[in-house]
Amino acid sequence: MTQVPERPTVDGLEAKWSQRWEADGVYRFDRTATRDQVFSIDTPPPTVSGSLHMGHVFSYTHTDNIARYRRMAGDEVFYPMGWDDNGLPTERRVQNYFGVRCDPSLPYDENFEPPADGGDAKAVDARGELAISRRNFIELCHVLTAEDEHAFEALWRQLGLSVDWSMTYATIDERCQRIAQRAFLGNLERGEAYQIEAPSLWDVTFGTAVAQAELEDRERPGAYHRIAFHRTGSPRSRNGPLPGSTVEIETTRPELLAACVALVAHPDDERYQPLFGSTVLTPLFGVEVPVVAHKLAEPDKGTGIAMICTFGDTTDVTWWRELDLPVRAIVDRRGRISPDPPHGIEGTAGREAYERLAGRTVGGARTETVELLRGSGDLIGEPRQITHAVKFFEKGDRPLEIVSSRQWYIRNGGRDAELRDALIARGSEMTWHPPYMQGRYTNWIEGLSGDWLISRQRYFGVPIPLWYPLDDAGEPIWVQPLVPGDGALPVDPSSDVPAGYDESQRGQPGGFVGDHDVMDTWATSSLTPQIACGWSEDPDLWERTYPMDMRPQGHDIIRTWLFSTAVRSHLGHDCAPWHHCALSGWILDPDRKKMSKSKGNVVTPVDLLDTYGADAVRYWAANGRPGTDTAFDEGQMKIGRRLAIKLLNAAKFALSLTGGATPGATADAGPDGRAGPVCNALDAALLAELAGLVRAATDAFENFDYARALERSEQFFWRFTDDYVELAKGRAYGGQGEEAAADAHLTLTAALDVLLRLFAPFLPFVTEEIWSWWRDGSVHRATWPDAGEIDALVPDHPSGAFELTASVLSEVRRAKTEARRSLRVPAEKVRVGSTAVHIATLEQTRADLIDAGRIESLTFVTDDSLAHPEVDVTLAPDDA
């Protein structure tokens, strides 16, 4: 009945068991379960164009710990996996790999074959890339990401994630596109999505607008340039401006001088109050601009008066909007100065100055402007070098510009206090792990400065599913978008045709034009609950899984993924998307820096899994507290491996001795005919502690604190092997008779049985292996241990017998070790002094103590004044 290997090993368990689990459908979701029986997990879809690193292994293991616990605790776990193949990383990768470029204006080519080496020369453009249709491009994406997905899945299986692999999705697949478009059209219909021409943050490298959530600040060198503006009517002197005739401002962006539309100072700033309402002339360009007042102007910054340009930063946009100023834009979408001067630059000198800047990059224009200002004498002193924070697109490498363009937005509370408050309130409907992470969510919402810009001027992604009618002049009528029918989704407006039109009318006056843009990748990612749970496609599944129970994710993407998902659920379903958010920390390298590819400090998971085994790697991960950044530490993996091996050996010992005497807490007796109760004091004490451990581990798991559950179980386990097994060994071998052995057998198997289940969420392979030695079915479908069942085995609740006996044994060992003798050497005399109560207890475990300590003569001396037992040991003479 039991099949315990001679030399158990942890090697090879991953391949063996992941195969079996798949074959037996151990993790298959039972979709007949009702909502209250289901625990649904909104798994983060990893970006497949990269590679998985230890950070992924870390956080996905945490989720799996929880998933496995919930499954054993009786929940039907809904645990799908997605792949994020949407967005810029994949676009770039497909582009480089195949030497192609997406051009949405091209028609789909059914017979298209990816070029082997950059493609056929005639179709290749100036950049050496072959232009293909969006649909062809997306197909190539699937070709490329399919390989990644297989590699990722293989890694996850090797790691032992208990995902239901029959439920996967890819964020660019047809179903996800359909759901993303349908959700967008829902937002549009309810008035939550809108289009507007407005200044927005623009990445000149990627040529697209970006959202507030995708920004990051980077410290860059810059310089303050002090520039003189001339008050109108003030005469200019050959020797320089007359006192009081100029106004000096400081700027880090002198190249925007031509875009200046006003100067601004704080309304209470006495220095500039006389100037409010007057006008000044911009140097070089001679444009007359007003001096205005606004409370955002800071008197102690620079000279206290600033130039407002369209647009140098987001404050400029605020001033421009609130003060109703004109637009004088000079930076184009490529980040260059526009060829033609903006209105207002009328004079010859001004036009000549502008000529010198036109077509240059922002940086080039800056140098040139400074030269011009030097020449005109309007640069006061030399530029002062500083370091300041500049806004970047998080994936970009050039500073963002602000460009006015027509974009689609989804309301997210950035411009609407009521919605903002409602979204903040949604945060309180979720339980945050750890709790303080909610602060980041609230904090982010409170700091929003505008709605969510979702359109991107890119080619690859989910298209915005709209067309626009063209008027007789061929101009789009933006306010009357043509909406596809639901049955047509997903659509690609660049190749599909709106109802009532035919392809020949594309771009023709009176015809139509497709929206060229795609949606931000977060616009799809924000719908992972809808995608995973089958919203609008599988109402039955939806009913059983949504709102979801748990969203695991990194704390760095609270402002993007977490928040945008909350927005979509709030708008679309009037609820929070999940009941629990579990935020995981980062993996830090030994220098306490976040590990990342660019820093070159990434260790590949496969190597580590091969070296230490999945259970060991998982052990390391599970030691990371929820939400806490954790150092990458191979040492922990060694310990994890040791733990797994120890489990194998302890199990081998227990089972080979007991034959698997299963302690039926209830009626069914074990093979040797007994089912408790356990009378031996040592055994009973151990089991009582085990019951306490089960309670602690269960509590910890209920609070999503897998790390604590592991720590407690591990601590108990080592005491079990080091002390209990050593003490009970002789008795278990039969040294004190059959009756006494039976209790030990029961206790050993009961403890093993419970410990295996406690460790199963962490060490799924080794626990399954051991389980299979004497049990049917998977340990991962076994019931989570119940403290009450263990209590039932020990009617007399003993106290402290285990700990007390172990401490005496420890003293005996110490004496032997300190005498530099083997532990096998007999202790001729051991005298234990302790309180009457302790001695009464020790009397009950006396025989075990004598066995384990090889004690020849054991005497107890009562001394109630002792807080801790005193142990005197006399060893047998050393023959050597």
Added chain:
RNA sequence: GGGCGCUUAGCUCAGCUGGCGAGAGCACCUCCCUUACAAGGAGGGGGUCGCAGGUUCGAGUCCUGCAGCGCCCACCA
């Protein structure tokens, strides 16, 4: 500048609602092939729990202030 987190042995960290004679693992040192395990086992040294006050019979644990580190947000004149 606003908010949050962290600061306990050389290193990585536990210490949850105050009782700890301050813990674990790693590293270090010593000893032991003991029939589950030498890819083991048994032991040992090592900390005024960031600093300063306060509450309390009692504070690593609660309160206040300070310092250092880190993160999020704001900061482009």
